[in-house]
Amino acid sequence: MRNKSVISEARDIRLAIELIEMGARLQLLEAETKLSRERLLKLYKEVRGVSPPKGMLPFSTDWFMTWQPNVHASLFMAYFNFLGRHTGLSGLERIIKAYRLYTEQVGRSNMESVLSLTRAWTMVRFFDAGMLQTTRCKTCGGEFVAHAHDPKRDYVCGLCHMPARAGKTRRPVQAVAVAA
Numbered sequence: 001m002r003n004k005s006v007i008s009e010a011r012d013i014r015l016a017i018e019l020i021e022m023g024a025r026l027q028l029l030e031a032e033t034k035l036s037r038e039r040l041l042k043l044y045k046e047v048r049g050v051s052p053p054k055g056m057l058p059f060s061t062d063w064f065m066t067w068q069p070n071v072h073a074s075l076f077m078a079y080f081n082f083l084g085r086h087t088g089l090s091g092l093e094r095i096i097k098a099y100r101l102y103t104e105q106v107g108r109s110n111m112e113s114v115l116s117l118t119r120a121w122t123m124v125r126f127f128d129a130g131m132l133q134t135t136r137c138k139t140c141g142g143e144f145v146a147h148a149h150d151p152k153r154d155y156v157c158g159l160c161h162m163p164a165r166a167g168k169t170r171r172p173v174q175a176v177a178v179a180a
Contacts, residue, residue, distance in 0.1 A: 008034070015092075016043050022099065025118040026052040032092050058122050061131050064145050067158030072114040073123055074144040074157075076102040077134060080124065081143075095121055 012033040019029055020043065029040045044052045064073045080098035083089050089097055099120050106113045115123075123145070126132040135146035137157035144157045 013043065016040060017047055018096070019117070020044055020047045022096070022117045024121075025057060027057050028118050028121050058119055061126050061147060063119070064123060064126075064132065065147065067163050069114055070145055070158050072102070072106070073119075074134070074142070075105065076115055076120050077123070077127075077145055078143060080120075081134070092121075095124055 012035050016029050016033050016035055019032070026037075026040060026044065029035070029044075030037060033040070035043070041052065063069055076098055079101040080094060083094050083098055083101075087094075087097075095117075099115075099117050102115065102120070103113055123132065130148050132145055133148045134143040135150070135152075135155045136143055137160055138154050139156050139160035142157060142159070144155070146152075146155060
């Protein structure tokens, strides 16, 4: 019996380290492992070299609706749903694999990663609770994250109808840096 608990604890420690390396917040670690808060704090400090960030987890579905986070959340959900249909992965294992695929794609595209592992985990929970769903864009046919039970029938995604100021927040900062 003792051997099983040691093996279980070792798995939880390995999982916690992997999640910490991927940027997971302490609340995610507490929910997904059986390790004590004190143990997780020590692990976090050991792996990252700093204390974990404080504060509440994201609790609103609205963050996922703004154009850039929506595109990133939709990309993650495409990987997540693909893995659900074509592999035996489930739960946290599926979230981790989908998040790795998301970060690899974002890295190859030279884009800034907008979606954190904790937000991705939270979003999956919102889907499970029936608060979010994917909706097909009438223009491009892609599947995008949307509020569940939204009465909009003619959904157009943020890529097909990009906001006027989309992507303009960083250009002046980069231009000033180049000019200096």
